[in-house]
Amino acid sequence: MPIQSILDPLAELPLRCVPRELFLHNVWQVSQDLLGKILAVQTPEGSAAVRITEVEAYGGITDRACHAYGGKRTARTAPMYQSGGTLYIYLCYGLHVMLNIVTGEIGDPCAVLIRAGEPLWGLDLMQKRRKNAPLHRLTVGPGSLSQALGISLEWTGQSIFGHLHLTVYDDGYHPPQIEQGKRIGVDYAGPDAEHPWRYWIAASPFVSHISRKKLTFV
DNA sequence: GGAAAGATGCCCT
DNA sequence: GGGCATCTTTCCC
Numbered sequence: 001m002p003i004q005s006i007l008d009p010l011a012e013l014p015l016r017c018v019p020r021e022l023f024l025h026n027v028w029q030v031s032q033d034l035l036g037k038i039l040a041v042q043t044p045e046g047s048a049a050v051r052i053t054e055v056e057a058y059g060g061i062t063d064r065a066c067h068a069y070g071g072k073r074t075a076r077t078a079p080m081y082q083s084g085g086t087l088y089i090y091l092c093y094g095l096h097v098m099l100n101i102v103t104g105e106i107g108d109p110c111a112v113l114i115r116a117g118e119p120l121w122g123l124d125l126m127q128k129r130r131k132n133a134p135l136h137r138l139t140v141g142p143g144s145l146s147q148a149l150g151i152s153l154e155w156t157g158q159s160i161f162g163h164l165h166l167t168v169y170d171d172g173y174h175p176p177q178i179e180q181g182k183r184i185g186v187d188y189a190g191p192d193a194e195h196p197w198r199y200w201i202a203a204s205p206f207v208s209h210i211s212r213k214k215l216t217f218v
Numbered sequence: 219g220g221a222a223a224g225a226t227g228c229c230c231t
Numbered sequence: 232g233g234g235c236a237t238c239t240t241t242c243c244c
Binding site for chain 1: 236237238241
């Protein structure tokens with residue numbers, strides 16, 4: 001399948017699925033490793049894909065911003081306790097679909113929230129799903145990204161390995177620079193809201209809250 | 219059974 | 232940058 005990137009039309013590298021081991025490291029490592037990877041979704045409507053440009057790490061039972069804080073386990077959060085590579089998908093504000101990928105071993109409820117991507121292919125399909133939103137808002141923000149890709153709530157709890165619809169690929173691309181800052185919308189988490197656990201590809205136009213304060217870079 | 223909050227997005231100024 | 236739609240999940244009666 002040819003890659004046709006809007007920003008980098010010269011990219012023509014072989015695709016391979018990311019290995020299971022990628023998700024078995026700590027959630028902060030996995031978050032940064034996922035930047036630049038390709039998230040592809042195939043549905044009966046067609047296929048679409050983005051290069052992941054922005055993520056957030058949710059640190060399990062000790063992170064007040066994490067749904068599994070304090071070991072909380074409900075029907076919704078149960079997938080977070082499964083092994084690395086499990087999908088954790090839930091509805092926010094009653095209408096926005098949030099896509100997360102669980103990290104670590106079984107029983108360690110950490111996950112990476114996929115917040116934004118750069119369109120690679122399936123542009124027409126994504127624009128149709130997003131009601132012709134402009135390019136800079138097509139796949140930016142966790143709710144918008146899920147809508148563009150056609151992420152389904154029914155996939156929560158399923159593994160991305162051997163998944164029928166969703167695949168994460170590595171085409172050899174590595175972000176030239178990664179920036180990090182505070183996570184978005186977690187002010188209720190008190191001191192844990194201050195952690196710089198949001199990561200994005202430096203200078204990418206496909207990042208939300210671009211004006212937010214940058215803390216450090218890697 | 220009911221109330222409150224929420225890992226947002228969009229439109230307005 | 233501020234207001235608000237919108238409805239599921241969770242928790243507490």
